[in-house]
Amino acid sequence: MIRYNLSCDNGHGFEGWFSSSDDFDRQSKGHLVTCPTCGSASVGKQLMAPTVSTARKKDARQALVMDQAQKETITKLRDMVKTIRANAEDVGERFPEEARKIHYGEAEQRGLIGKATADEASALIEEGIEIAPLPVLPDDTN
Known part of the structure; x- marks a missing residue:
């Protein structure tokens, strides 16, 4: 799963989980990705820091x-x-x-x-x- 930081054209930020980058692209193109605050389907990915996996992080639970x-x-x-x-x-x-x-x-x-x-x-x-x-x-x- 891939977690993206997303935002709508009204400036509301939220996150979404997708099985792949292509999955996000398909859902976004089909207007299935909408802002939970205002319902806008004009949603884009935001700049994110990469997640680095370490042994300590693997033991942690979200x-x-x-x-x-x-x-x-x-x-x-x-x-x-x-x-x-x-x-x-x-x-x-x-x-x-x-x-x-x-x-x-x-x-x-x-x-x-x-x-x-x-x-x-x-x-x-x-x-x-x-x-x-x-x-x-x-x-x-x-």
């Missing part, structure tokens, strides 16, 4: 220490994701196909969640189908 405002934000995001999941049909790998059916009037309008590759997501966006990734929150991966 941790996030949150202040109260960050904890409240994570709780709100978690509640939002829970509400979305409770009110949407999980179609798994069929997400691109089902999203197209709804968009083109071949299936009833309903909320969907599922999986799509970066290329599939880009294609959906290019067709004018509104999609958004669900955030992965700290407790979801720990």
Whole structure:
């Protein structure tokens, strides 16, 4: 995984994790990388110092220490994701196909969640189908 320091055209800084540089490029081109503060899809990489791996660093674990405002934000995001999941049909790998059916009037309008590759997501966006990734929150991966 590659961690990039990113910023939007409104000057908000944040970080993003990607499987490769190409993965960032594909997601950025498909407007899938958006600012968590303002939602802008005009996002770019910022200058970063290289990470040097040492034996001491390998023993350390990454941790996030949150202040109260960050904890409240994570709780709100978690509640939002829970509400979305409770009110949407999980179609798994069929997400691109089902999203197209709804968009083109071949299936009833309903909320969907599922999986799509970066290329599939880009294609959906290019067709004018509104999609958004669900955030992965700290407790979801720990």
